[in-house]
Amino acid sequence: MxxxxxxxxxxxxxxxxxxxxxxxxxxxxxxxxxGQCVQESSCQCEYQxxxxxxxxxxxxxxxxQECKCTNGCLTCETAECVPQCQWSDWSPFGExxxxxxxxxxxxxxxxxxxxxxxxxxYDTRPCSTVQTAYPKGCSTCTCTNNTEKCVTNCAIDxxxxxxxxxxxxxxxxxLPTNGECCGTCKKLPKAELCAVQQLPAEYLVxxxxxxxxxxxxxxxxxxxxxxxMAGLWETDHGDSKHNVCRCCQPENETPQQVQMNCTTxxxxxxxxMTYYNIDSCRCLACGGF
Numbered sequence: 001m002x003x004x005x006x007x008x009x010x011x012x013x014x015x016x017x018x019x020x021x022x023x024x025x026x027x028x029x030x031x032x033x034x035g036q037c038v039q040e041s042s043c044q045c046e047y048q049x050x051x052x053x054x055x056x057x058x059x060x061x062x063x064x065q066e067c068k069c070t071n072g073c074l075t076c077e078t079a080e081c082v083p084q085c086q087w088s089d090w091s092p093f094g095e096x097x098x099x100x101x102x103x104x105x106x107x108x109x110x111x112x113x114x115x116x117x118x119x120x121x122y123d124t125r126p127c128s129t130v131q132t133a134y135p136k137g138c139s140t141c142t143c144t145n146n147t148e149k150c151v152t153n154c155a156i157d158x159x160x161x162x163x164x165x166x167x168x169x170x171x172x173x174x175l176p177t178n179g180e181c182c183g184t185c186k187k188l189p190k191a192e193l194c195a196v197q198q199l200p201a202e203y204l205v206x207x208x209x210x211x212x213x214x215x216x217x218x219x220x221x222x223x224x225x226x227x228x229m230a231g232l233w234e235t236d237h238g239d240s241k242h243n244v245c246r247c248c249q250p251e252n253e254t255p256q257q258v259q260m261n262c263t264t265x266x267x268x269x270x271x272x273m274t275y276y277n278i279d280s281c282r283c284l285a286c287g288g289f
Contacts (some may be wrong), residue, residue: 030072085115100143101136103127127146138181154182161185167227192283194222194248206273209262215275222248222284228255247286251277 030036045052052058052069059066064081067074088108104127110117128143135141139150158173164185171185191201203215224246253276260273 008102034283040071043072045069045072046065047059047074053203065224085110085112085117087111087121090123093127095124096129098128099130099136100128100141101126101127101146114237133139152181156182167225190225192222192224192248194220194281194283196278196281197221202257204260204275206260207262208264209260209271209273212259212261212270215258217275218278220250220278222247222281222283224248245286246283248281249284249286250276251275251282251284 030040031037031041042054044054045056047058047067048135052056052067052074054069054072057066057068058074060076060077063076064079064178066079067076067077088111090108090222093104093106103124105122105124107117107123108121110119126146127153130143130145133140134141138154139152141148141150141252143149156173161171161173164171166187168190169187169204170190171187174184174186176183197219199217201216203213204211204215226243228243244250256277257272258275260271264267
């Protein structure tokens with residue numbers, strides 16, 4: 001007869017008596033699946049399509065059984081039930097994400113010879129890596145008890161610009177641009193009232209000459225900032241101060257040819273003279289010592 005694989009889990013009914021042999025073998029022999037007559041102790045077993053050799057033991061984890069092939073049958077006993085998937089030990093904590101008040105993580109995975117679950121557990125905790133000063137962007141920071149304190153490393157700020165003393169310029173703080181860390185003090189000229197004033201046209205007189213026609217005139221009028229600077233200045237007076245006088249003067253002028261009537265010894269002639277029209281005025285140094 002053919003061998004039959006059996007798995008015992010404690011609930012099988014008793015075996016019935018052997019049926020008649022399907023082949024004529026010698027006494028005490030059985031025919032295996034290949035048609036060969038063998039001793040009962042040499043009969044193979046089968047479990048879920050797998051051949052189990054005589055005397056070989058296999059483990060069936062999902063049923064928590066240990067089975068052995070004996071006389072063509074699998075005889076099973078209850079074994080320690082080992083889960084197919086078990087959580088691994090926790091990995092070491094990784095690097096801290098920030099120098100101060102950061103986090104670091106560790107993980108564990110499901111493992112086992114027949115485990116098909118790739119789940120992962122993560123665990124995090126707060127951390128800090130340093131207690132001394134460290135750079136962060138444009139600042140220097142310190143970390144104490146997971147609390148970060150940062151100070152900007154810029155000598156120029158709004159207060160510094162406002163403290164600059166300059167008789168001619170005001171200094172306004174400008175925020176940093178183009179990825180720079182610190183701002184700058186922008187120099188702006190102080191307001192000075194110096195401008196061109198148009199005067200009524202009148203005849204120009206120069207020596208014995210008078211303009212043929214009235215000529216429009218201009219003048220620079222206004223107030224300018226004058227100042228005195230202390231220092232080691234060599235002067236005729238041995239003074240250690242430097243006086244700077246600034247006057248409202250023409251900055252740009254345009255020459256114009258003017259016809260003049262000139263009288264010499266009772267004889268009148270027409271001559272051309274250059275007259276300068278004032279286009280703009282500006283406060284400029286007018287002298288000093």
